Amino acid sequence: MMLERRGLRFAAFCIVLVAAWQLVALLGIWPQYIFPAPAGVLSALWTGMSDGTFLLAALASLQRMLIGFGIAFALGFTLGVAIARSRIVGDTAGQLVLGLQTLPSICWLPLAVLWFGLNDAAILFVVVAGAVGSITMAISSGIAHVPPLFINAARTMGASGWNLYSKVIFPAALPAIIAGARQGWSFAWRSLMAGELLFFSVGLGQLLQIGRELNDINQVAAVMLAILAVGLLTENLVFASLERAVKRKRGLEQESGY
Amino acid sequence: MNRPDVESRADKIRLEGVHKGFPMGQDRKGRLLALQNVDIAIKQGEFVCIVGPTGCGKTTILNIIAGLAKPDRGRVLVDGREVGGPAPDRVVMFQEAALFPWLTVIENVEFGLEMQGVGRAERRKRAEKHLSLVRLSHFRDSFVHELSGGMKQRVALARALAMDPDILLMDEPFAALDAQTRDRFHLELQQIWMKTKKTILFVTHNVSEAVCLGDRVLVLSYRPGRIKKEFTVDRPRPREYRTTPELACITAMVLDELRGEVDKAAKEEMG
Numbered sequence: 001m002m003l004e005r006r007g008l009r010f011a012a013f014c015i016v017l018v019a020a021w022q023l024v025a026l027l028g029i030w031p032q033y034i035f036p037a038p039a040g041v042l043s044a045l046w047t048g049m050s051d052g053t054f055l056l057a058a059l060a061s062l063q064r065m066l067i068g069f070g071i072a073f074a075l076g077f078t079l080g081v082a083i084a085r086s087r088i089v090g091d092t093a094g095q096l097v098l099g100l101q102t103l104p105s106i107c108w109l110p111l112a113v114l115w116f117g118l119n120d121a122a123i124l125f126v127v128v129a130g131a132v133g134s135i136t137m138a139i140s141s142g143i144a145h146v147p148p149l150f151i152n153a154a155r156t157m158g159a160s161g162w163n164l165y166s167k168v169i170f171p172a173a174l175p176a177i178i179a180g181a182r183q184g185w186s187f188a189w190r191s192l193m194a195g196e197l198l199f200f201s202v203g204l205g206q207l208l209q210i211g212r213e214l215n216d217i218n219q220v221a222a223v224m225l226a227i228l229a230v231g232l233l234t235e236n237l238v239f240a241s242l243e244r245a246v247k248r249k250r251g252l253e254q255e256s257g258y
Numbered sequence: 259m260n261r262p263d264v265e266s267r268a269d270k271i272r273l274e275g276v277h278k279g280f281p282m283g284q285d286r287k288g289r290l291l292a293l294q295n296v297d298i299a300i301k302q303g304e305f306v307c308i309v310g311p312t313g314c315g316k317t318t319i320l321n322i323i324a325g326l327a328k329p330d331r332g333r334v335l336v337d338g339r340e341v342g343g344p345a346p347d348r349v350v351m352f353q354e355a356a357l358f359p360w361l362t363v364i365e366n367v368e369f370g371l372e373m374q375g376v377g378r379a380e381r382r383k384r385a386e387k388h389l390s391l392v393r394l395s396h397f398r399d400s401f402v403h404e405l406s407g408g409m410k411q412r413v414a415l416a417r418a419l420a421m422d423p424d425i426l427l428m429d430e431p432f433a434a435l436d437a438q439t440r441d442r443f444h445l446e447l448q449q450i451w452m453k454t455k456k457t458i459l460f461v462t463h464n465v466s467e468a469v470c471l472g473d474r475v476l477v478l479s480y481r482p483g484r485i486k487k488e489f490t491v492d493r494p495r496p497r498e499y500r501t502t503p504e505l506a507c508i509t510a511m512v513l514d515e516l517r518g519e520v521d522k523a524a525k526e527e528m529g
Contacts, residue, residue, distance in 0.1 A: 153356035156324050157370035157421060158346040167372070171360040250359040251403025 036217045044218035045225060054226050060202040061192060068127030069188045073181060076132045080139025097136050105130025105191035109198060123195040130191025131184040138180020142173035175246055182239035189231050264301050270457045271300040271323060276332035278318055292318050294482035303455045307468035310478030311523035316461040320427050324350045346374060349423040353430040355410035357402045363413055364398040370421040388416040408439040428460040444470055448496040469509045470499045477512060480519040487515050
């Protein structure tokens with residue numbers, strides 16, 4: 001019920017926003033090719049949806065996302081566990097990852113192009129580089145913060161080695177692991193769009209670039225909306241519901257009536 | 259002591275000259291001596307309680323026997339063999355139940371058995387039996403956060419007993435419970451002990467609890483922790499504190515012995 005009310009409130013806010021947008025457009029302060037009207041953007045959105053270009057582009061982008069995020073998660077998970085386990089790895093590789101995180105992911109692109117050429121592999125590299133750091137840090141801190149009480153209790157019951165990890169440490173760190181994956185996903189999405197913008201490929205980022213080349217501001221705005229929508233949808237459908245399910249099971253959900 | 263049947267038994271747990279210190283101070287270079295020259299011998303099937311002021315090293319003794327901490331000096335023997343780490347013949351019950359929130363109640367009880375490699379059907383059967391022993395069968399599929407504090411400790415007790423350990427190490431397991439729940443636990447724990455004849459080492463700062471439960475009560479001094487005195491409680495079981503006037507008398511003696519230590523602890527904590 002709480003959720004429905006918040007949804008309604010947000011929908012109302014969006015309607016007001018679009019109305020204000022339309023109003024400003026009607027005032028005609030800026031020419032249409034600089035400041036598009038909602039109607040034009042919506043019709044570009046409709047065209048893109050109905051002729052399948054948006055869908056195709058979104059699917060191509062999502063496919064890259066799944067591969068890139070998959071690699072980033074596998075790498076980040078392994079590295080995160082290693083950092084949490086070993087002080088030496090934490091002080092060396094951990095510090096490096098932390099430092100590299102200050103580098104915007106798009107800065108990896110020139111390097112990627114030199115290594116892989118102008119192709120999908122270069123984009124994937126940027127996606128992985130953009131996401132792996134935050135996943136690594138989230139997972140290592142999630143594991144480091146598993147209550148020692150759980151580990152001690154498990155050890156006195158005979159858990160050790162792989163069992164201790166698979167049956168106690170990973171499940172205990174699961175909320176942190178999901179949060180890390182969620183953050184990694186959104187970083188990967190941003191990196192992917194930046195990568196797709198910069199050279200030719202099928203994908204939402206490329207559609208954005210085409211819109212600019214055609215001086216079609218309606219398409220640019222429409223594709224931006226599509227990117228936003230795909231990002232929001234994947235995050236909310238997959239990660240937010242996963243997070244909620246885990247929290248509910250463990251009684252971590254705050255169910256205040258206020 | 260007039261317990262010839264107990265005296266003739268072999269030592270189940272033996273601590274010989276155990277020392278344990280912890281790093282202290284900002285540079286962690288100082289050393290806080292928690293335990294000094296601790297000797298304890300516990301017979302098979304004995305119920306022994308250790309009392310002492312907060313911070314005297316009671317939990318450290320338990321952790322050392324559990325194999326979770328290593329003594330700096332001295333030896334710890336269980337069944338005559340030196341302890342080299344945690345093992346399922348010694349299960350710990352902690353002050354907080356330490357149940358896993360990602361598992362249901364019955365899955366928690368099964369956990370230790372699963373770690374022992376007991377098959378699915380067998381461990382379910384044993385878990386169900388022990389859940390009914392602590393009268394929580396109808397909560398078998400609940401999650402941990404749906405239970406009260408007392409119920410959590412009953413699940414933890416079932417989880418420990420399901421593994422059928424020789425030794426039960428209990429670290430103030432009832433400290434966070436209300437008085438009525440605690441009294442019930444005291445009775446139930448004694449009944450379970452009389453039935454199973456486990457060796458129990460029970461650590462608490464609550465003297466009347468220790469006197470009510472223990473065959474023997476060991477008084478630990480404050481920093482460094484040393485066994486200062488030992489009291490034997492020779493009353494029939496199951497005992498109930500309020501219906502056994504002798505217990506109050508022994509409690510008074512233990513408290514007398516403890517008073518100086520508590521004062522020392524308080525002084526040190528206030529600087």
